[in-house]
Amino acid sequence: MKRAANHDVLNLTNIRKIFFAGTVDKVVALNGVDLSVADQEFVTVIGSNGAGKSTLLNVVAGVFPPERGGKVEIQGDEVTRLEEYKHARYVSRVWQEPEVGTSRNLSIEENLSLALLRGRPRTLKKAGNKKRRQIFREALAQIELGLEDRLTAQVGTLSGGQRQALSLVMATISKPSILLLDEHIATLDPRTAQTVMDLTEMIVERERMSTLMVTHNMEMALRYGKRLIMMHKGKIILDIGHDQKKDLKITDLIAAFERAAGEEFTDDNVLLSC
Amino acid sequence: MDLLISILSVAGYEGLIFGLVAIGVYITFRVLGFPDLGVDATFPLGGAVAAVFIVKGTNPLLATSLAFAAGLLAGMITGLLNTKLRISALLSGILMMVGLYSVNLRIMGGANIPLLREITAFDLFSKLTGLHGMALSIALAGLVALFIFFILNWFLRTEIGLALRASGDNEKMLRGLGVDTDKNILIGCSLSNGLVALAGALVAQNQGFCDVGMGIGIIVMALAAIIIGEGLFGHPKGILSILLACFVGTFAYRLFITLALRLGLPPGDLKLITSILVVIALGIPHLRKRMRQEWIPPASRM
Structure with a gap:
């Protein structure tokens, strides 16, 4: 496979996604998105409901391909029409619901074993071994929830916050090219959300992971990451790099939104979660 | 005393043989969440393939292996109907069940193949060990069950088995982790139907004939056995306890059936009794909740 000359981890070119095409319910979820994410860049993606944030993550994760004419490249490899499970070689993801990122009926160790082999061929070798258990213990010790001593516990017995923290470890243990966080703390209570977000920041910084984090919360979008992207009606309407982002305030963001989108900012959902 | 031993040994033999069916059904229903009703036809398929090859003079061990392979293939087709053509799991199984009935008749060239004069795996094993009658049946069934038990105990702990x-x-998570979930379904359905066909092949050889109708209702029987086993083992999650629960559940179920027969129940009523048993086992916890006025989620349609 040919490597691109630049150092971008992710290159999206002319990404469009239309749902229910040809019916009265037609929705243009993504309407020509171009985006490049540099290696080790932590990008936050903000936007109101229906802006296309989740659709964008789904395209990167390969849940569905974009419309013809669009192109998705990760690490210089074109993955546009690759099946979802093949994207896993490059992309890992933490979903909004802790239940989606973990398997309830398996133990913590078994969940991590599944995650450790992300994107690699699975064989008839024993899934659990001493060396792997050691890797798991070390990874779990760093999140300081005491899970390293409970490797054999059923994941179904963990709390939502613990499961989401485990999802995060599962998403990062095999060092993906790009980490997708899909409002991954939105369903947690405020304190647990903060804990999981702190863990996220710690892991992303330590592993220098290229990250796309979708959020509803403007304050979070400002506080975390080196770059902020705002989406509206399937387009990127704002792209603020590190230099400007440092001094950015929520009022600036709202003003910028109104300027860029050409309409008054009325999304209670976004405002309330500030 | 003799009666007790005879009842226990019948249930013991059947627990071992039909325990394989229960494990097969467990793999689809519980492990894959794929309610595959096709096993009603893969059971006689296994019997038919083994019987036809044995009548032709094939080594019974080879014939039994071929029956297992036929089951693998049938399961693979069920899985393909679901994964490649997106036909629902339930319907894929039913389509296989109905279609295989004709295939089984074709294979057998009639509705029944007698094996009484042929050399079966049991005859070979008898020559080898000197065992006869019930002891022989239990010994061979036990050997096969033990073999499958160890194989599955190993396989389900491998990287592929774990993904299964x-x-x-959680298939969404699996795809996100790079697991081809369609392939998972194919592996699981094949394995499940292979085991059921293997059981069918052994049952046909043991009873001395293969009949095209010998699989009718076997899915409900296996479910009853699984439910009993899960009840006895307290909804097991570990591999060992799940495998044991399948065998013990089947043994308990067959014991119940054998007793019912001894008490003079006409064999024709067995299927109704089995169905009622499953209805009771599934329905009682629900009715209890209703009586305690607990919240009950809407009925599932899967």
Whole structure:
């Protein structure tokens, strides 16, 4: 496979996604998105409901391909029409619901074993071994929830916050090219959300992971990451790099939104979660 | 005393043989979350393939292996109907069940193949060990069950097996982790139907004939056995306890059936009794909740 000359981890070119095409319910979820994410860049993606944030993550994760004419490249490899499970070689993801990122009926160790082999061929070798258990213990010790001593516990017995923290470890243990966080703390209570977000920041910084984090919360979008992207009606309407982002305030963001989108900012959902 | 031993040994033999069916059904229903009703036809398929080859003079061990392979193939087709053509799991199984009935008749060239004059795997094993009658049946069934038990206990702990076990629970996560979930379904359905066909092949050889109708209702029987086993083992999650629960559940179920027969129940009523048993086992916890006025989620349609 040919490597691109630049150092971008992710290159999206002319990404469009239309749902229910040809019916009265037609929705243009993504309407020509171009985006490049540099290696080790932590990008936050903000936007109101229906802006296309989740659709964008789904395209990167390969849940569905974009419309013809669009192109998705990760690490210089074109993955546009690759099946979802093949994207896993490059992309890992933490979903909004802790239940989606973990398997309830398996133990913590078994969940991590599944995650450790992300994107690699699975064989008839024993899934659990001493060396792997050691890797798991070390990874779990760093999140300081005491899970390293409970490797054999059923994941179904963990709390939502613990499961989401485990999802995060599962998403990062095999060092993906790009980490997708899909409002991954939105369903947690405020304190647990903060804990999981702190863990996220710690892991992303330590592993220098290229990250796309979708959020509803403007304050979070400002506080975390080196770059902020705002989406509206399937387009990127704002792209603020590190230099400007440092001094950015929520009022600036709202003003910028109104300027860029050409309409008054009325999304209670976004405002309330500030 | 003799009566007790005879009842226990019948249930013991059947627990071992039909325990394989229960494990097969467990793999689809519980592990994959894929309610495959096709086993009603893969059971006689196994019997038919083994019987036809044995009548032709094939080594019974080879014939039994071929029956297993036929089951693998049938399961693979069920899985393909679901994964490649997106036909629902339930319907894929039913289509296989109905279609295989004709295939089984074709294979057998009639509705029944007698094996009484042929050399079966049991005859070979008898020559080898000197065992006869019930002891022979139990010994061979036990050997096969033990073999499958160890193979599955190993397989389900491998990297592939582990991915299979998360299948019924969370396919979205699996795809996100790079597991081809369609392949998972194919592996699981094949394995399940292979085991059921293997059981069918052994049952046909043991009873001395293969009949095209010998699989009718076997799915409900296996479910009853699984439910009993899960009840006895307290909804097991570990591999060892799940495998044991399948065998013990089947043994308990066959014991119940054998007793019912001894008490003079006409064999024709067995299927009704089995169905009622499953209805009771599934329905009682629900009715209890209703009586305690607990919240009950809407009925599932899967």
